[in-house]
Amino acid sequence: MDVNWLDKRLSEQQGRDAGAAQDMRQTMRCKCQNMGRAIESAVGNVGRIITDLRPSILDHRGLWAALEWQAHDFVQSAELALDWNLQEPQPPELPEPQAMAVFRIFRRC
Numbered sequence: 001m002d003v004n005w006l007d008k009r010l011s012e013q014q015g016r017d018a019g020a021a022q023d024m025r026q027t028m029r030c031k032c033q034n035m036g037r038a039i040e041s042a043v044g045n046v047g048r049i050i051t052d053l054r055p056s057i058l059d060h061r062g063l064w065a066a067l068e069w070q071a072h073d074f075v076q077s078a079e080l081a082l083d084w085n086l087q088e089p090q091p092p093e094l095p096e097p098q099a100m101a102v103f104r105i106f107r108r109c
Contacts (some may be wrong), residue, residue, distance in 0.1 A: 002034070003035075005013055006032070007029055009027075009028055010028070012024075013025075052107075054100070055103075057069050057105055058099065058100070062093050062099075063093060063094055063099040063102060066073055066099075066103050067103065067106055068084055070103070070106060071084055071106075072084070
């Protein structure tokens with residue numbers, strides 16, 4: 001909608017006197033800055049959604065590291081304390097579909 005608004009205002013610029021045209025250019029600059037912030041926010045949101053769906057730590061470090069990461073992320077946002085103690089040796093790695101299911105269940109709890 002903002003792009004269409006800009007397109008319409010640009011096509012009207014030739015009919016404006018110099019002062020009005022300068023004011024409209026400033027308004028359009030502000031609109032472009034707002035659009036830029038909205039795009040940056042959308043890109044950040046998409047990145048968070050992708051990470052929430054399948055965090056890369058699950059692929060690179062395994063289920064147990066992903067569970068620890070998720071637990072720390074939760075307690076940080078909830079301002080809680082966490083006593084995470086996964087003793088060595090770590091439990092065996094699960095096949096990818098099961099590991100993803102366990103991670104998603106853990107995240108929902």
